[in-house]
Amino acid sequence: MAWFSKKNRGVRAEKKKNLTDGLWVRCEFCEEILYRKELERSLWTCGACGFHFRIRSGDYVKILIDEGTFEEIDAALEPEDPLRFRDSKKYVDRLKAYQKKTGMKEAILCGTGDIDGRRVTLAALEFSFGGGSLGSVMGEKIVRAIRRSLGTGAPFLIVCSSGGARMQEGILSLMQMAKTSVMIARLHEAKIPFLSILTHPTTGGVSASFAFQGDVILAEPKALIGFAGPRVIQQTIGQELPEGFQRSEFLLDHGMVDKIVSRRDLKATVSSILSFFPGPHPTLSGDDAPGDARER
Amino acid sequence: MAEMLDFEKPIVELEKKIDDLRQLAKQENIEVADELKKLEKKAAKLRRDVFSRLSRWQRVQLARHPLRPYALDYVGRLADEFIELHGDRLFSDDEALIAGLARFGDRRVMLLGHQKGRDTKEKLRRNFGMAHPEGYRKALRMMRMAERFGLPVVTLVDTPGAFPGIEAEERGQSVAIADNLTAMAALRVPIVSVIIGEGGSGGALAIAVADRVLMMENAIYSVISPEGCAAILWADRAKAQDAAEALRVTAPDLMELGIVDEVIPEPLGGAHRDPGEAARAVGEAIDRRLDELSRVPCDRLMEERMAKFLGMGVFKDHSGVPHG
Numbered sequence: 001m002a003w004f005s006k007k008n009r010g011v012r013a014e015k016k017k018n019l020t021d022g023l024w025v026r027c028e029f030c031e032e033i034l035y036r037k038e039l040e041r042s043l044w045t046c047g048a049c050g051f052h053f054r055i056r057s058g059d060y061v062k063i064l065i066d067e068g069t070f071e072e073i074d075a076a077l078e079p080e081d082p083l084r085f086r087d088s089k090k091y092v093d094r095l096k097a098y099q100k101k102t103g104m105k106e107a108i109l110c111g112t113g114d115i116d117g118r119r120v121t122l123a124a125l126e127f128s129f130g131g132g133s134l135g136s137v138m139g140e141k142i143v144r145a146i147r148r149s150l151g152t153g154a155p156f157l158i159v160c161s162s163g164g165a166r167m168q169e170g171i172l173s174l175m176q177m178a179k180t181s182v183m184i185a186r187l188h189e190a191k192i193p194f195l196s197i198l199t200h201p202t203t204g205g206v207s208a209s210f211a212f213q214g215d216v217i218l219a220e221p222k223a224l225i226g227f228a229g230p231r232v233i234q235q236t237i238g239q240e241l242p243e244g245f246q247r248s249e250f251l252l253d254h255g256m257v258d259k260i261v262s263r264r265d266l267k268a269t270v271s272s273i274l275s276f277f278p279g280p281h282p283t284l285s286g287d288d289a290p291g292d293a294r295e296r
Numbered sequence: 297m298a299e300m301l302d303f304e305k306p307i308v309e310l311e312k313k314i315d316d317l318r319q320l321a322k323q324e325n326i327e328v329a330d331e332l333k334k335l336e337k338k339a340a341k342l343r344r345d346v347f348s349r350l351s352r353w354q355r356v357q358l359a360r361h362p363l364r365p366y367a368l369d370y371v372g373r374l375a376d377e378f379i380e381l382h383g384d385r386l387f388s389d390d391e392a393l394i395a396g397l398a399r400f401g402d403r404r405v406m407l408l409g410h411q412k413g414r415d416t417k418e419k420l421r422r423n424f425g426m427a428h429p430e431g432y433r434k435a436l437r438m439m440r441m442a443e444r445f446g447l448p449v450v451t452l453v454d455t456p457g458a459f460p461g462i463e464a465e466e467r468g469q470s471v472a473i474a475d476n477l478t479a480m481a482a483l484r485v486p487i488v489s490v491i492i493g494e495g496g497s498g499g500a501l502a503i504a505v506a507d508r509v510l511m512m513e514n515a516i517y518s519v520i521s522p523e524g525c526a527a528i529l530w531a532d533r534a535k536a537q538d539a540a541e542a543l544r545v546t547a548p549d550l551m552e553l554g555i556v557d558e559v560i561p562e563p564l565g566g567a568h569r570d571p572g573e574a575a576r577a578v579g580e581a582i583d584r585r586l587d588e589l590s591r592v593p594c595d596r597l598m599e600e601r602m603a604k605f606l607g608m609g610v611f612k613d614h615s616g617v618p619h620g
Contacts, residue, residue: 011437022324034546068435074615075614076613076614076615077611077614077615078612078613078614079611079612080610080611080612080613082553082610083542083543083544085542085543086542087529087530087538087539087542088530088531100306111514135609136608136609136610136611137609137611139609140609140611142479143606156588160533161341165519165528167519167520167525167528167543168529169329169519170518170519170543170544170545170553170612171517171518171519171541171543171544171545171549171550171553171555172553172555172608172610173519174497174498174501174610175501175555175605175609176608176609177477177498177501178477178481178501178505178605178608179605179606179608179609181474181477181478181480181481181505181605182481182505182601182602182605182606182607184478184481185478185479185481185482186602188478188482205497205498207470207472207473207474208458208473208474208475208477208498208502209473209477209498210337211470211474212468212470212474212475213474213475213477213478221450222352224593226469226470226507227458227460227464227465227469227473227498228458228460228465228469230526232460233461233462233465236459236460236461237461237462241462242462245462245465246465253457253466254466254467255468256468256471267588289454291399
């Protein structure tokens with residue numbers, strides 16, 4: 001039985017060293033001390049300020065996908081070290097450490113599943129794996145997931161959380177922005193819906209490519225979203241950044257995202273939006289997409 | 297003389313000495329042929345020694361050389377006619393990215409390029425070649441126009457990166473770049489890009505999703521500046537030289553990695569030492585590539601552009617599914 005269909009569907013936030021203790025957790029945004037049980041119930045959203053704690057890629061599967069319908073795809077792809085990159089550490093050693101820490105081969109989880117009975121292809125980035133950085137494997141897995149959507153007509157969903165490009169893959173990582181864009185252009189041509197969900201944080205190369213190529217772009221509250229990181233901007237312009245700069249609400253104000261959605265309403269919102277758009281090919285409404293007939 | 301790199305210094309000094317000697321010989325009417333010959337030989341050897349084994353960091357410096365020809369220098373030398381077109385029709389005109397209709401002989405193209413400034417005033421006006429969203433939106437408007445009227449697109453890439461500033465974020469730097477990537481992926485006219493200086497990350501790629509990507513011998517193309525990479529991975533900007541080595545940012549590197557299609561040779565010592573010759577080589581390469589692409593039917597062009605970028609990336613696949 002796959003891990004995602006285990007009984008315990010509780011969602012856990014990424015472990016932080018500065019947790020006060022097992023029972024209580026400090027909100028990294030408003031610093032309020034929160035009761036862990038309460039946080040779990042609220043899918044790791046702060047009861048005081050609404051900040052959304054970072055959660056794992058697999059947790060978004062639990063939040064978005066109908067129980068028992070998720071099937072992981074392209075799990076066999078693993079990163080390589082084409083540049084034999086080495087800074088203070090070797091890239092291969094960093095990869096091993098990320099893999100050990102996350103139990104994943106790369107910073108992305110892809111699969112197919114249903115949202116209220118409607119088949120979708122889902123990709124979710126994993127920030128705790130090297131900052132969710134975009135490398136060759138992520139690029140290829142997104143391409144293959146989109147190819148699946150092109151084949152089945154199922155809407156494509158991506159949950160973003162990334163610091164940007166995987167520097168250790170050099171120019172190959174930059175080219176993943178072009179590679180994924182080429183496929184997303186196809187998705188647009190084929191008129192298959194593409195929803196992008198931006199979570200904390202989404203910056204750099206991911207932000208300047210697929211994150212902002214969605215037909216509809218949703219953002220979790222108070223997520224840091226931008227092209228350049230705030231530190232880089234501050235260093236460049238040499239002045240303090242305004243309050244709330246590059247947070248979801250700032251992006252909504254400036255017309256860069258369609259809607260801010262709480263994690264607790266995410267599935268319902270996505271489901272409603274998808275109901276306005278074409279779903280999977282009718283040929284799928286037999287065994288593959290049992291719920292689809294109901295929608296039509 | 298101030299605009300000289302450390303490793304250029306001995307060469308430039310020797311060349312000056314040769315010039316001075318020549319002047320002196322003319323004025324005083326003395327015989328220096330033997331001496332000149334010796335010095336010329338020495339200079340030639342020095343040039344070969346220095347420039348035939350440039351480190352990656354030295355190439356980074358050449359790519360950013362203050363005398364290096366910029367986009368409009370190439371346009372000036374190559375185009376028989378250039379009508380610059382301005383503005384994104386939404387907010388403003390970004391002078392860090394130039395655009396216009398260019399004619400080279402019988403060939404008419406839409407030309408786009410990052411533009412750096414030469415003196416302080418122009419540098420500021422051009423924002424050091426770092427475009428705001430308006431620059432990329434202007435580029436997109438021109439590409440759409442080119443598609444409508446069947447003009448091939450030629451882009452000259454030379455930017456440290458897209459500008460990281462408050463206004464750029466407010467006006468959607470990410471969106472502007474992301475939009476260009478999908479638009480170029482599906483643009484139904486041939487696109488040729490030449491990295492002429494600095495190919496700085498997403499800001500470069502935003503006008504470089506092309507059928508042919510060419511790179512000048514001393515240009516660089518990188519996911520992040522060596523300084524930026526050093527600051528993050530080494531926690532020390534001074535390690536930029538190490539980062540340049542590790543990132544493999546030079547034209548021969550990118551040729552080896554299968555990212556660029558051709559390296560355009562530069563005059564010995566770099567494009568700035570003979571801008572005329574550099575422009576000739578760039579013009580020849582663009583002409584040849586446009587000629588080649590003009591014979592490819594549009595649908596095949598689209599397929600090939602897609603296949604080109606889909607093939608980029610290195611990974612292990614244990615599933616037995618073929619790559620690409």
